[in-house]
Amino acid sequence: MNSPSMISQKAYQHTITNGEAIGMKHGHPAIVIHPDSTVSKVWAKKPKLFSSSRFKPYAHRFVQNAKLLAERDVIVPTILDFQQVDGESIHVVRYKMLDGTSIRDLLATQPDQVNLERLAEYFYSLHEKGILFKAIHFGNVIQISDNHFGLIDFTSTKFFSGKIPLIRRAANLSTPLRYKEDTSKLQTSGVQEFIDLYLNCYNEREKDRQRLNKILNSLSPV
Structure with a gap:
């Protein structure tokens, strides 16, 4: 599924009206959640002359990254269709929703259900696999079960041939x-606990652990 199939304007209108539209970008819905629990993600060309999407449309990156992430044993939505509106710079990717709940939603409703230790190990595993997920906020991480997580909205992802360097981590x-x-919804000291749990993943690599902790403290994320 390297190239999109062409669809008519009429078919596109049917797609974006057949479900719940969420968010608007350049006059088009950002995503549409369909009655069959599939999702259509829409990219419309930015209204400016120069953009990185001019050379490699974001939809192409999304489809390609889904494949690359799956090859590295990362759970991502299954891509069903990759389409382009005929004569328009509008791309649509339809995929199956992951069966789970975002960490953000769990923190808002059931914070005790967030498995911080497993979540920290998951972030660590991504970095060990050479995956730099740039949109890595808790709304884009899905908790599927206590021991499994998945990613959504992974258009901006960088892949390294080896492990992610400490400064980038x-x-x-x-x-x-x-x-x-x-973070305000994490339990008391939950943020520091999350960082400590990530650092604990280094086990015998004490020197790297200390260096990373020093860098994190200098960044003062919280």
């Missing part, structure tokens, strides 16, 4: 901890 790890609507 620290910056990436501090990103979700800047969202006060999430």
Whole structure:
């Protein structure tokens, strides 16, 4: 599924009206949740001359990253369709929803159901696999069960041939901890506990653990 199939304007209108539209970007819904629990994610070309999407549309990145993440044993939605509106710079990717709840929603409603230890281990495993998920906030991480997590909205993801360097890990790890609507709902000392649990994943790599902790403290994410 490297290239999109072409659909008519009429078919596109049917897609975006057949379900609950959420968010608007450039006059188009950002996503549409359909009655069959599938999701259509829409990308419309930005109304400016120069954009990185001009050379590699975001929809292409989304589809490609889904494949690359799955190859590294990361749970992501199953892509069903990749389409482009005929004669328009509008792309649509339809996929199956992950069966779970975002960490953000769990923190808002059932914070005691968030398995912080497993979540920290999950972040660590992504970095060990060379995956830098740039949109790594708790709304984009789905808790499928106590021991499994999945990613959504992974358009901006960078893949390394080896493990993520410590300085990049620290910056990436501090990103979700800047969202006060999430961290404020963690239990008392939950943010520091999350960081400590991540650092504990280093086990015998004490020197790396100390270096990363020093970098995190210098960034002051919370």
